[in-house]
Amino acid sequence: MTEHLLSRIDHIQKNNAFSGTILVRKNEDILADSSFGYANRAExxxxxxxxxxxxxxxxxxxxxxxxxxxxxxxxxxxDSRLHECLDESFPHFDTNITIRHLLTHTSGVPDYFDEDVMDDFEQLWVEQPMYHMRRLHDFLPLFKHGQMKFAPGERFQYNNTGFILLGLIIENISGMKYTCYVQSRIFDTAGMRNSGYFALDALPGNTAIGYIDHEDGTWRTNIYSLPVQGGSDGGAFVTAPDMMKLWDALMNHKLLGKDMTTELLTPHTKEEDGNCYGYGVWIGMKNNAVYKYHVMGYDPGVCFHSAYYPEAEIKLAVCANISSGAFEMMRGIEEELGL
Structure with a gap:
């Protein structure tokens, strides 16, 4: 199995010039541990x-x-309401928005990156320079006076603003900066010693620079394409082994008790194409049973997929420092392993 899997990974890599790391584990056995490309192309x-x-x-x-x-x-x-959890004023937001709505992308709040309005993430930083985006409060001007898209609970619509609001709530209630809270209560607890929210202008060693490739073969880094420091809707840096530790800690109730873990991993809403969503996690269903929990992320110069397949006891992480290719790699691995 391992030999065929590695051959499949190599084949996919050659076809799309994948740059990143692939780690696949079944229980404690490593099925694949492959890395390609450069973390720093210039050097x-x-x-x-x-x-x-x-x-x-x-x-x-x-x-x-x-x-x-x-x-x-x-x-x-x-069931706590947004307006009860934050002192900020959102003039046009519905007062019935709850934590549950925010967690499940059903709040109806305006997304600061609205794909119906713009298709290029870099357009955001024309009026609000990305180098000013270092704290969650820095995002408020992008949506604070926006209009509701629909009534809370009406439907699912993926929304980054909702998770910025959740991060602000975490800061307000815990008294800690969001990134410090996650470092202390999640990364440290799970043993994710190499992960963190690093600023793009102060990256530590062993960190891949994100690359945006052009059709003519030229490229540029993504330093002017993203907020200078990530937050509650995205932007952390992890290693593939640390993602394995995250799944282990979550599934073994080191981060949450059994009941709350079950709540987080329960399908609470569904996209039009049938994909289910829990709290911050996508859930794949077959024959009315869960076969996959997965998370994903795409930014200019970033693509990422990580998943846990409970019945097969397999975990995978596909981390890349280019804009596409992680999904194709994950799909190829799933096909090879019959997942």
Missing amino acids: QLSNHTETRYGIASGCKIFTSIAICQLIEDGKLSL
């Missing part, structure tokens, strides 16, 4: 297993875990 520093990669929206699960921890601590509830 020709290769990607490897311990390379840190940006994961964009893949870290919405961290925000969801943090919120659920505060609920377990008795400081919040799923």
Whole structure:
């Protein structure tokens, strides 16, 4: 199995010039541990297993875990309303928006990156320079006076603003900066020693630079394409082994108790194409049973997928420092392993 899997991974890599790390584990056995491309193209520093990669929206699960921890601590509830949790004024927001709505992308609040209005993430930074985006409060001007898209609970619509709001709630209730809370209560607890929310202008060693490739073969880095420091809707850096530790800690109830873990991993809403969503995690269903929990993230110069297949006891992480290719790699691995 392993030999065929590695051959399949190599084939996919050659077809799409994949740059990143692939780690696949069944229980404690490593089925694949492959790295390709450069973490730093100019210096020709290769990607490897311990390379840190940006994961964009893949870290919405961290925000969801943090919120659920505060609920377990008795400081919040799923039915707590947004206007009760923050002192900020949102003139046009519905007062019935709850924590549950925000967690499940059903709140109806305006998304600061609305794909119906713009298709290029970089357009955001024309009026609000990305180098000013270092704290969650820096995002408020992008949506604070926006109009509701629909009534809370009406439907699912993926929404980054909702997770910025959840991060602000975490800061307000815990008294800690969001990134410090996640570092302390999630990364440290799970043993994710090589992960963190690093600023793009102060990246530590063993961190992959994100690359945006052009059709003519030229490229540029993504330093002017993203907020300078990530937050509660995306932007953390992790290693592939650390994502394995995240799944282990979550499934073994090191981050949340059994009941709250079940709540987080329950399908609460569904996209039009049938994909289900829990709290910060996508859920794949077959024959009315869960076969996959997964998280993903895409930004200019970033693509990421990580998944846990409970019946097969397989975990995978596909981390890349280019804009596409992680999905094709994950799909090829799933096909090879019959997942």
